[in-house]
Amino acid sequence: MPRKIPFVTKNQIEEITKIYPTPFHIYDEAGIRKTARDLYKAFSWNKGFKEYFAVKATPNPTILRILKEEGCGTDCSSLTELMMSERCDFKGEEIMFSSNETPAEEFVKAAELGAIINLDDITHVEFLKETVGIPKTISCRFNPGGVFELGTDIMDNPGDAKYGMTRAQLIEAFKMLKEYGAEEFGIHSFLASNTVSNEYYPALARILFELAVEVQRATGVHIGFINLSGGIGIPYTEEKEPNDIFVIGDGVRKAFEEVLVPAGMGDIKIYTELGRYMLAPHGHLVTQAVHEKHTYKEYIGVDACAVNLMRPAMYGAYHHITVLGKERAIKDHMYDIVGSLCENNDKFAINRPLPEIEKGDYLVIHDAGAHGFAMGYNYNGKLKSAELLLKEDGTVEMIRRAETPEDYFATLYGFNF
Numbered sequence: 001m002p003r004k005i006p007f008v009t010k011n012q013i014e015e016i017t018k019i020y021p022t023p024f025h026i027y028d029e030a031g032i033r034k035t036a037r038d039l040y041k042a043f044s045w046n047k048g049f050k051e052y053f054a055v056k057a058t059p060n061p062t063i064l065r066i067l068k069e070e071g072c073g074t075d076c077s078s079l080t081e082l083m084m085s086e087r088c089d090f091k092g093e094e095i096m097f098s099s100n101e102t103p104a105e106e107f108v109k110a111a112e113l114g115a116i117i118n119l120d121d122i123t124h125v126e127f128l129k130e131t132v133g134i135p136k137t138i139s140c141r142f143n144p145g146g147v148f149e150l151g152t153d154i155m156d157n158p159g160d161a162k163y164g165m166t167r168a169q170l171i172e173a174f175k176m177l178k179e180y181g182a183e184e185f186g187i188h189s190f191l192a193s194n195t196v197s198n199e200y201y202p203a204l205a206r207i208l209f210e211l212a213v214e215v216q217r218a219t220g221v222h223i224g225f226i227n228l229s230g231g232i233g234i235p236y237t238e239e240k241e242p243n244d245i246f247v248i249g250d251g252v253r254k255a256f257e258e259v260l261v262p263a264g265m266g267d268i269k270i271y272t273e274l275g276r277y278m279l280a281p282h283g284h285l286v287t288q289a290v291h292e293k294h295t296y297k298e299y300i301g302v303d304a305c306a307v308n309l310m311r312p313a314m315y316g317a318y319h320h321i322t323v324l325g326k327e328r329a330i331k332d333h334m335y336d337i338v339g340s341l342c343e344n345n346d347k348f349a350i351n352r353p354l355p356e357i358e359k360g361d362y363l364v365i366h367d368a369g370a371h372g373f374a375m376g377y378n379y380n381g382k383l384k385s386a387e388l389l390l391k392e393d394g395t396v397e398m399i400r401r402a403e404t405p406e407d408y409f410a411t412l413y414g415f416n417f
Contacts, residue, residue, distance in 0.1 A: 003238045006284060006364045007031060008390065010324035013286060013362050016388070016396055022362070023287040023304035024402070025373045026388040027058075029066060031282035033392070036070035039274070042249030046256070048269025052096040054230055055081040057275025057370035058283070060387055062399040064088045067278070075273040076115070079106045086113055096227070096273065098141065098188065100163060104131045111135065118188050118227070122169040125176050139186030139227065140165060140173050142211060158191050167211070174219045184224040186271075187212055194233030194276060196240050202251030204228055205270075209259035216265065225269040228252070232277040236318050236367050243277070276370040283369020285309050289361045298335050300357045305339025306346045307382040309368050310375040313345040320366040321349055329355035337363070341380050373400075383408060 007028040008016075016026075036051070043049040052075040053067045059081065064074060065088055073094040074085040085095050095115035099106060102124065110117050111132040118139040119125060128134060143164025158164075165173060174185060187208055192200060205228060212223045235242050252270065260268055285308055291301030311317035321337060323329070331353040339346040348365055357363075376384045383403035388396050409415075 003235075003242075004320040004322065004366050005327075006322050006324065006366070007282070008284065008286070008324075008364070010362060013324055017288075017362075020386055020388060020396075020398060022385075023285060023302070023308050024386045024388055025308070025368060026284050026286055026390055026396070027063065027279070027369055027399075028282040028390050030390075030392045032063070032066055032279065033070055035278055035282065036067060036072060038245050039249075039272070039278070040071060042245045043252070043270060043272075045249070045253050046270045048225065048267075050269070050271050051278070052227075052271060052273045053278055054273050054275030055084065056374060058279045058372075059084060059374055060399055061088050062389055062397075063279065064090075068094075072278075075275075076110075079103075079109055082106070082109045082113060082115065093137065096139075096271070098139075098229075098273075102127075107131045116186065118186070119173065120163055120165075122165055122173045122176075125173050125180075129180055134177055134180040134182050136182060137184040137186070137224070138177050138182045139188050139225070140170050140177075142167070142170050142187055142189040142208070144189075144191070144207065164189065170211075171215055171218050174215060174221050178219060178221050183222065185221045186225040186227055187215070187223060188227035188229055190229035190231055192231050195231050196233050196235050196243060198244055198247045198251065200231055201228055201248045202255050204231070205252045206255040206259060209255055212265065212268065213259065213263045216263075223265065223268060225271050227271040227273065229273045230275055230277075232272075232274055234276060234280050234367060236320065238320060245277075278370070280367045280370040280372075283367070283372055285365040285368040285372060287363050287365065289357050289359050289363065292357070292359060297351075298333065300335050300337050302337060302339060302348070302363060304348070304365070304385070305341045305382060306343065307339075307341070307376050307379065308385050309348065309365060309372050310377070311371060312348050313343065314375075319348060319368065321352065321354065322364040322366065323355050323357055324362040324364060326355040326361070331355055333357070341382065343379075378408060381408060 052073040054075045074090050075096045076082045077099045092114035097110040097115040098118040100120040120141050141164040143158050208226050287302040287304035289300050290303050293299035306313040333356050337349040386402040387400035389399045
């Protein structure tokens with residue numbers, strides 16, 4: 001039984017395209033809400049639990065407002081993400097500001113909003129103090145260095161990452177921040193990306209819980225929260241089992257009870273910053289086959305390109321593809337699915353077994369709900385597509401219009417187009 005089943009049908013797309021031409025991103029409101037509710041249930045054992053959705057994954061106000069209704073805050077990494085959060089009525093500690101190499105103006109805006117500021121480097125302590133002063137609540141990002149492993153599997157290489165402080169720097173930063181008037185402290189860390197493993201979060205949690213005990217004893221500060229950040233991933237391929245958020249939540253609970261509770265730190269709040277897990281499965285890029293080419297390979301040209309979904313071109317990332325109306329057809333053809341950029345890596349699939357595709361067929365590219373539209377660009381003068389929302393009542397709403405040539409030319413001076 002295939003696991004990658006589109007949340008839209010061919011009939012639905014044929015109706016939608018009468019109003020909104022392809023390509024477009026479409027999001028499933030019901031799926032987004034269910035994922036958020038399951039996450040909160042899985043961590044309901046922690047009274048202060050809060051999810052800070054990573055705005056960079058899907059920066060759309062309609063999506064943010066849906067998540068706000070489900071109790072989520074926002075995780076921001078730039079000035080415009082802070083501004084978007086403000087305009088979506090997120091306030092104060094509903095906003096987490098985690099950036100790096102941060103311009104002063106961004107710290108100013110974060111402080112103005114009362115956001116929780118998460119410092120990436122020890123040198124930022126003095127920079128923040130000189131820029132806006134030290135707030136009562138502050139967080140620092142930890143990088144343990146080395147290679148992060150689960151069992152015999154290497155998950156990622158934190159030692160090569162530009163983010164976070166060493167253990168010694170974190171302790172020294174907390175001492176400085178305490179001296180400058182901070183009262184409530186948080187620890188944040190991100191060790192691996194897109195892990196499809198129920199063991200990652202519990203392992204990360206145990207590392208941070210043990211660190212919290214050490215830091216509190218060394219500095220005397222009160223640690224109020226631990227931010228597990230992102231890293232819980234999704235299976236982009238059909239053969240992988242998805243993460244079980246309830247198993248993950250229970251694993252974190254066990255580590256919490258074994259490490260923090262005996263140390264008298266059972267009041268610590270758990271925060272998460274999940275972008276991909278929250279949104280990726282609930283977004284499709286819908287595109288139409290417009291050309292076919294028969295040379296040394298079989299090509300299907302679609303009306304989307306890497307502008308609409310950059311991950312395959314940038315990372316060689318796999319995204320599952322469904323040909324609508326041919327879900328049960330035999331995959332007896334081998335295609336490269338390509339866009340129209342003047343770049344040879346503008347391919348959504350290479351040597352992909354699929355049913356026979358004819359011009360006019362609609363293709364759903366799965367798991368495009370996070371880091372999909374957000375990573376778009378305008379190379380070749382290509383324009384970003386629209387974003388649509390499939391609402392719980394079955395209706396469809398446009399939540400971002402497609403760009404026009406006028407948008408593309410709007411920032412140019414000295415020419416009339």
